[in-house]
Amino acid sequence: MAKGAHVSETPATKFLREQRVDFSEHPYEYVEHGGTAVSAKSLGVDEHNVVKTLVMENERAEPMIVLMHGDRSVSTKNLARQIGTKSVAPCKPEVAQRHSGYFVGGTSAFGTRKKMPVYVEKTVLDLDRIYINGGRRGYLVGIEPAELMRVLPATSVEVALEE
Numbered sequence: 001m002a003k004g005a006h007v008s009e010t011p012a013t014k015f016l017r018e019q020r021v022d023f024s025e026h027p028y029e030y031v032e033h034g035g036t037a038v039s040a041k042s043l044g045v046d047e048h049n050v051v052k053t054l055v056m057e058n059e060r061a062e063p064m065i066v067l068m069h070g071d072r073s074v075s076t077k078n079l080a081r082q083i084g085t086k087s088v089a090p091c092k093p094e095v096a097q098r099h100s101g102y103f104v105g106g107t108s109a110f111g112t113r114k115k116m117p118v119y120v121e122k123t124v125l126d127l128d129r130i131y132i133n134g135g136r137r138g139y140l141v142g143i144e145p146a147e148l149m150r151v152l153p154a155t156s157v158e159v160a161l162e163e
Contacts (some may be wrong), residue, residue, distance in 0.1 A: 010135025011101060011111030016143075019151040023141040026131060030105065030138030036070025039140055043131060047071040050140065051124055051132040053107045055096035055116075058085040063099040065109050067120040067132070067148070072160040079119065079159040106137040109152060118154040125149065125156060 101113030
């Protein structure tokens with residue numbers, strides 16, 4: 001990816017600009033299946049501050065977005081219990097792409113194709129700054145967590161599991 005300070009516009013960055021969110025751009029060398037460990041190392045930040053965007057669905061195949069610390073995983077049982085549904089499971093990559101409009105590995109919570117409920121791990125909101133996908137593989141944006149709650153219909157949940 002280019003080493004410049006600006007990366008071409010994505011639906012996510014367009015959404016953030018429209019919402020007047022102050023964000024920094026962080027391109028990095030994308031590694032297939034590298035996950036947040038690779039992006040955190042590349043950016044020189046704690047993996048706990050890198051937030052992964054997961055597209056999941058309930059038992060009725062209704063999609064949702066779950067935002068989780070990079071070094072944690074989601075307890076789907078606890079999530080289902082907290083949001084009042086029977087079950088929650090990750091979407092297949094092609095289904096996630098259809099709902100979000102983004103390729104897996106580049107999924108952003110911002111500017112999604114379909115409006116979906118967003119659930120964010122409560123402790124993410126306690127961080128000073130988070131790094132979250134900006135709408136393409138190898139590209140994170142840095143924002144203040146309070147901005148998530150301002151611009152997304154996000155609900156905080158407590159569903160983190162140690163990885």
